[in-house]
Amino acid sequence: MKLHWSPRSPFVRKVAILLHETGLDAKVERVRSVAAIATPNAAIMVDNPLSQIPTLVLDDGTALYDSPVICEYLDTLHDGPRYFPAAGPARWAALQRQALADGMLAILLIWRQERMKAPGQQLPDWLTAFATKIAASLARLEADAPALANGHDIGHVTIGCLLSYLDYRFADLDWRAGHPALAAWHAAFEQRPSMVATRPDDAQT
Structure with a gap:
């Protein structure tokens, strides 16, 4: 492949x-x-x-x-535990978490491009909308954080990527402030070997 x-x-x-x-x-x-x-x-x-x-x-x-x-x-090519639950509430929870985190990442990519423009070229309404959506989504993840301790699926993986991307490209937002449960979960998740092995590398062009 x-x-x-x-x-x-x-x-x-x-x-x-x-x-x-x-x-x-x-x-x-x-x-x-x-x-x-x-x-x-x-x-x-x-x-x-x-x-x-x-x-x-x-x-x-x-x-x-x-x-x-x-x-x-x-997820169909290995014999270990499935990252996409087959059916029932577990599947919908995993897919919903994946969709939320993927949606936040899509917003962050556009928001970053807008923030990189000269101040006179930025669209203030866009910046406000992006900030509002990300703040609301982080609040939703904070409420969900206790449940994240149960299991490990594609939702967990996507949320882990999202929070690490916030650290990487939006460190000034200080997303951990006001989200202690989410921050604690992410601190543990970041130590997984797969997270360590895939950290962004600015040395590569």
């Missing part, structure tokens, strides 16, 4: 974590791919017309995207 990959994408990191957690890491060839929103990458578009990462290309040439689809496919 071939993975279009970047060392700093939180969505790629989610896939990389699952590869480590399931013992599949050695079975995937990583192809360093740059996927800028405004600059389509022709090499990626051969496999994914959206020019987005992560994109996983199977041995038969089938391309899978994006991270939820890739992760659920990888």
